[in-house]
Amino acid sequence: MILNVKGLEKSFDDKAVLKGIDLEVYRGQIVALIGSSGSGKSTLLRTINLLEEISDGQIFLNDEDISDPRVDQDEIRRQVGLVFQAYNLFAHLSILENITLALRHVKGLNQADAKAKALALLDRIGLADKADSYPDKLSGGQQQRTAIMRAVALEPTLLLLDEVTSALDPELVGEVLELIKDLKAGGTSILMATHELSFARDVADWVVFLDGGVIIEEGPAKEFFSNPQQPRTIEFLQRLRRRAGDQ
Amino acid sequence: MPNTKSPTLEPSQIELDRRAFRHSRKQRSTLVAFISTIAFAVIAYLSLTSAPGWDRVQQSFFNYETAVEALPHVLDGLLLNLRVLFFSAIGVLVFGLALALLRTLRSPIFTPIRLFVRGYVDLFRGLPLIIVLYLVGFGIPGLRLEFLGRIPAEVLGTVALILTYSAYVAEVFRAGIEAVHPSQRLAARSLGLTYSQTMRLVVLPQAFRKVAPPLMNDFVSLQKDVGLISVLGAVDAVRGAQIEVAHFANFTPYVVAGLLFVLLAIPTVRLADYITNRLAKREQAGALL
Numbered sequence: 001m002i003l004n005v006k007g008l009e010k011s012f013d014d015k016a017v018l019k020g021i022d023l024e025v026y027r028g029q030i031v032a033l034i035g036s037s038g039s040g041k042s043t044l045l046r047t048i049n050l051l052e053e054i055s056d057g058q059i060f061l062n063d064e065d066i067s068d069p070r071v072d073q074d075e076i077r078r079q080v081g082l083v084f085q086a087y088n089l090f091a092h093l094s095i096l097e098n099i100t101l102a103l104r105h106v107k108g109l110n111q112a113d114a115k116a117k118a119l120a121l122l123d124r125i126g127l128a129d130k131a132d133s134y135p136d137k138l139s140g141g142q143q144q145r146t147a148i149m150r151a152v153a154l155e156p157t158l159l160l161l162d163e164v165t166s167a168l169d170p171e172l173v174g175e176v177l178e179l180i181k182d183l184k185a186g187g188t189s190i191l192m193a194t195h196e197l198s199f200a201r202d203v204a205d206w207v208v209f210l211d212g213g214v215i216i217e218e219g220p221a222k223e224f225f226s227n228p229q230q231p232r233t234i235e236f237l238q239r240l241r242r243r244a245g246d247q
Numbered sequence: 248m249p250n251t252k253s254p255t256l257e258p259s260q261i262e263l264d265r266r267a268f269r270h271s272r273k274q275r276s277t278l279v280a281f282i283s284t285i286a287f288a289v290i291a292y293l294s295l296t297s298a299p300g301w302d303r304v305q306q307s308f309f310n311y312e313t314a315v316e317a318l319p320h321v322l323d324g325l326l327l328n329l330r331v332l333f334f335s336a337i338g339v340l341v342f343g344l345a346l347a348l349l350r351t352l353r354s355p356i357f358t359p360i361r362l363f364v365r366g367y368v369d370l371f372r373g374l375p376l377i378i379v380l381y382l383v384g385f386g387i388p389g390l391r392l393e394f395l396g397r398i399p400a401e402v403l404g405t406v407a408l409i410l411t412y413s414a415y416v417a418e419v420f421r422a423g424i425e426a427v428h429p430s431q432r433l434a435a436r437s438l439g440l441t442y443s444q445t446m447r448l449v450v451l452p453q454a455f456r457k458v459a460p461p462l463m464n465d466f467v468s469l470q471k472d473v474g475l476i477s478v479l480g481a482v483d484a485v486r487g488a489q490i491e492v493a494h495f496a497n498f499t500p501y502v503v504a505g506l507l508f509v510l511l512a513i514p515t516v517r518l519a520d521y522i523t524n525r526l527a528k529r530e531q532a533g534a535l536l
Contacts, residue, residue: 074440081437
C-alpha cells in the first residue's frame with residue numbers, strides 16, 4: 001500500500017471541508033476522486049502533498065506517518081508529485097528548464113544529466129522540438145503534459161493529479177488522458193481528482209465519490225459506474241451524464 | 248493544399264482605401280505636430296528674451312566663456328559623482344533586497360526582524376535625504392570612533408544615499424515578490440524545493456522582471472541625488488560648480504553641472520522607457536489600446 005489516509009479532517013477557520021476521510025492507494029493503481037466542485041477533492045490532494053496542514057487524522061506514505069510535524073516536509077513533497085488544474089508552469093523558464101529545475105536542485109543531477117533526462121521526457125510527449133519554448137507559447141494541452149512530466153521527472157512514489165483536464169479545451173483533453181494512461185502502464189501510482197467519468201471508468205482501478213467532505217461511496221471502477229448504490233451517487237452521475245450529453 | 252489563395256494576394260479595394268485614409272490622416276497629424284512645436288518654441292523664446300532682465304540673466308547664467316573655463320573642473324567633480332553612484336547603486340540593490348526578503352519571512356522567530364524592517368522603511372521613506380546626509384555626515388564623525396579614522400565626505404554621502412534609497416527599493420522588491428502569483432510558489436514547493444530555493448529560483452527571477460521599470464526610475468532619481476553629497480563638502484560636480492561660481496562671480500557653472508546631470512540621466516531614462524514598453528507589449532500583445 002502506497003498511501004493510507006485515516007480519518008482525515010481539514011477545516012478552514014470554522015468551515016469543515018474534509019470530515020473524516022479514509023482512503024487507500026495501492027502500488028500501480030489509479031484511484032479516481034469524483035465529486036462536484038467544493039466537495040473537498042482539491043483540499044484532499046493538497047493535504048497529501050503537505051501543502052495544507054490537516055486538522056485531524058493521519059496520512060501514511062509507504063507506512064510512514066507524513067502528517068507527523070517532525071517529518072522533513074520537503075523530502076515528502078519530493079516523493080509525492082502534484083499536478084495542478086492551471087498547469088502552474090514556471091513562467092520565466094523554458095519548458096525544458098521547467099523540468100530540469102527540480103532535477104538539478106532537488107535530485108541533485110548535474111546540468112547535462114538533467115537536460116538529457118528532461119529531453120527524453122519531452123520526447124515521450126512529442127515536445128522535444130519545443131524544449132526551448134516558454135510556457136505561454138504552448139497550447140493548454142502541451143502545457144499540461146509538460147507539467148505532468150515535470151512531476152514525473154522526479155519519479156514520485158505517488159502522483160496526485162488535481163483536475164488536470166478541467167481547464168483544457170475539449171479537443172485537448174484526449175492527449176492529456178492518453179499520457180495518464182501511459183503513466184499507469186509504466187507502473188506509476190496515481191490519485192486523481194477528475195470530472196472525466198468515462199476515463200475514470202475505463203482506466204481507474206478504484207473510484208471514490210466525495211460529497212460535502214465525506215466519502216459517499218467507493219468501489220472498483222466498472223462496478224461503481226454500472227451499479228451505484230447511494231442515491232446521491234446516482235443523482236451526481238445522472239447530472240454529469242446529462243451535461244455531457246448536452247455537449 | 249486545399250486553400251489556393253496565397254497570403255501575399257493583392258489587398259482588396261476596401262483595404263486599399265482604408266490604407267490611403269490612414270496614410271493621409273497620419274501625414275496631416277505629423278504636419279500639425281510640426282507646426283505647433285515651432286509655434287510653441289517661438290513664443291517661449293520671444294517671451295523669455297523680451298523679459299526686462301533677460302540680458303543680465305543671459306550674462307550671468309548662460310555665459311559661454313565661463314562655461315568653457317568651468318567645464319573641466321565640473322567634469323572632475325562629476326567623476327566623483329559617478330563613483331558614488333556606482334557604489335550606492337550596488338549597495339542599494341543588495342541592502343534593499345535583503346530588507347525585502349527579511350520582511351517576507353513568516354516564522355514567529357523573525358517577528359522582531361520584520362518589525363525592525365517595517366520601522367526602518369517607514370523612517371527612511373519619511374526622512375528627507377538632506378537630513379539623512381547631515382545626520383550621517385556630521386553624526387558619524389562626531390562619534391569619534393578612532394578605529395574608523397577620518398572618513399571622507401563622499402563615503403559618508405554614499406552611506407546616507409544607501410540608507411535612504413534602500414527603503415524605497417525594499418518596497419519595490421516587496422511589491423514585486425508579492426506580485427508573483429502564489430501558484431508559482433505552490434508548484435515549486437510541490438516539487439520538493441525548499442522555501443529559500445523557491446525564493447531564489449522561482450519567485451525572485453520573476454519578481455525582478457516585474458520591478459525592472461520602477462527600479463530604473465529609482466536609479467534615475469539616485470543619479471541626480473548623488474549631487475547632494477556636496478552639502479558634506481565632497482568636491483563633486485555641484486561643489487565644483489559652486490567653487491567656479493565663486494571664482495567667476497557668475498552662475499553659469501551651475502547650468503553646466505545641471506546639463507551634465509541631465510546628459511547622464513537621458514540614457515537611463517530611455518532605457519527605462521524601453522524596458523517598460525517591452526514588458527507592456529509582452530503582457531498585452533495584439534491589443535490596440
